[in-house]
Amino acid sequence: MDIVNFQIMYVTTPVPGLTYDVPSLPASGKIEAFNRTVTLTYPRGDVLVDGSGQITNSSVAFTVYDPPTTRPDNYHFLASQVIQISVPQAVYLLQPGQLTLSYDPNISAAVADQLAIWYSPDNDWSDDDNYILGGRTDVRNHTVTAPFQFNGKTEGYYAVFLADRVFKDFTSQSEAAWAYSSVMPMWAKGLVEPLPIDRTDNNFGAGNNINRLEFTTILIKGLGLPIIEKTSSVFSDVYATPEGNNGSYFGSNYSSANGFKIYDQSHTPVQYAETAARYGIIAGYPDGTFKPANSLTRQEAAVILARAANLKLLSDGDKAKTDLERIFTDASAIQPWAAPSILAAYRARLIAGLPDGDKKIKFAPNDPLTRAQAITMVYRLLEKQKKI
Structure with missing residues (x-):
């Protein structure tokens, strides 16, 4: 009998196309993906609810996307991976959470407080349906953390951008x-x-x-x-x-x-x-x-x-x-x-x-x-x- 060897690799580097699926919302209050470059936190015991307010055991998926060619106005520099977060239609956290994204550690600490998390429904960052989540910059850990709630649609895209405007x-x-x-x-x-x-x-x-x-x-x-x-x-x-x-x-x-x-x-x-x-x-x-x-x-x-x-x-x-x-x-x-x-x-x-x-x-x-x-x-x- 021939012996076939399989090598299973767990990929932690956030390369485009990589997806991390979570079958249901963990009661621990935290989901970490791609070697902690993406972290979703929420109150312990929090649940997902549907449009009728009923508890649902929906899955959550995180996918890394290629860098986009577009940018929000006055935010010319992409500072992180683009992450798509997917849930079934009209699913929300009963209690809102926080989204933490890692940003490029080479960005100077002098301008790091001008980093912000943005949301896009379609990964086109130059149109009018995007909005800013903002967030707190942690210079030591090279992360930005912003309030988070699913947008009620099947999927959304999130990324950190650096503001660039002179007043x-x-x-x-x-x-x-x-x-x-x-x-x-x-x-x-x-x-x-x-x-x-x-x-x-x-x-x-x-x-x-x-x-x-x-x-x-x-x-x-x-x-x-x-x-x-x-x-x-x-x-x-x-x-x-x-x-x-x-x-x-x-x-x-x-x-x-x-x-x-x-x-x-x-x-x-x-x-x-x-x-x-x-x-x-x-x-x-x-x-x-x-x-x-x-x-x-x-x-x-x-x-x-x-x-x-x-x-x-x-x-x-x-x-x-x-x-x-x-x-x-x-x-x-x-x-x-x-x-x-x-x-x-x-x-x-x-x-x-x-x-x-x-x-x-x-x-x-x-x-x-x-x-x-x-x-x-x-x-x-x-x-x-x-x-x-």
Whole structure:
């Protein structure tokens, strides 16, 4: 009898065409593929459900694809393998998870915070049906990790791209140059947009004043809080479409012709405002309005930021004012309702003062908050919470 020898090889290198099938979702809360270049994590005991919300034992497949010839706008460099993740139609994780992709270790750590995970339904990265997942860059392990949920279709493609765009606002001669290291990763990961959103002059709008709705939206997106799907019209002046407010949510910076590109395509402004209200991050006015287009003052922003960060506040407002007088030259102008939040946010290094003479700083509580200042504050919070 002839003896036939078989050699079975387990391929771990993520070469194009390689597929890794998982028959059902492991209860361990983790799937690793291709020598850990792809990791899907989710809460232990999580399950897959179908379009009716019924538990299903569906399989999950991971496939490596050839590098595409297309790129998302302003993301010219592919930094990882393209991974197709397939499940049956309309299958979701009951509780969303996280997707981690390895990126090219030769990419400089100086620009690694401008890496982001992108999704495409068809592996064409230049059309309008792609969207950015963003994610937190781990420079030590050369990975990017982003929130993940199956898109309800049979398959989707995921890859890490490196952003590549120069904004004039951040040249060494500009007033906003100091904010470059905070604003660029926030933009690259899809949390903020240049305003007006259709601008083509390579300015970011960093020196423009930020309004209540934009600041709220950046916070909610950055923190990754679940968005309220069914709105209840908590505020009388925030509408589901820009036309309901004459397109003025972003004031003169907003171009309604392009829609709310600053938000992901599936949510409306009212959902962000009401989500923030539900979590106690922002409150309306006594007359029931939200005043979405109103500029924020620096002391108002500090109060919102302290709530979003769950900072512990002094209950003694007078004590907070006394402490602030040792820090800021204009502490007397700070309102009592804002003093504890400003002190807490300053001590947490989420907010800073402004130069006011030789080795002195002021807070300028009534000055409008610029986009550069606002985005930097949120960046510090997300970095502190390891979300970016």
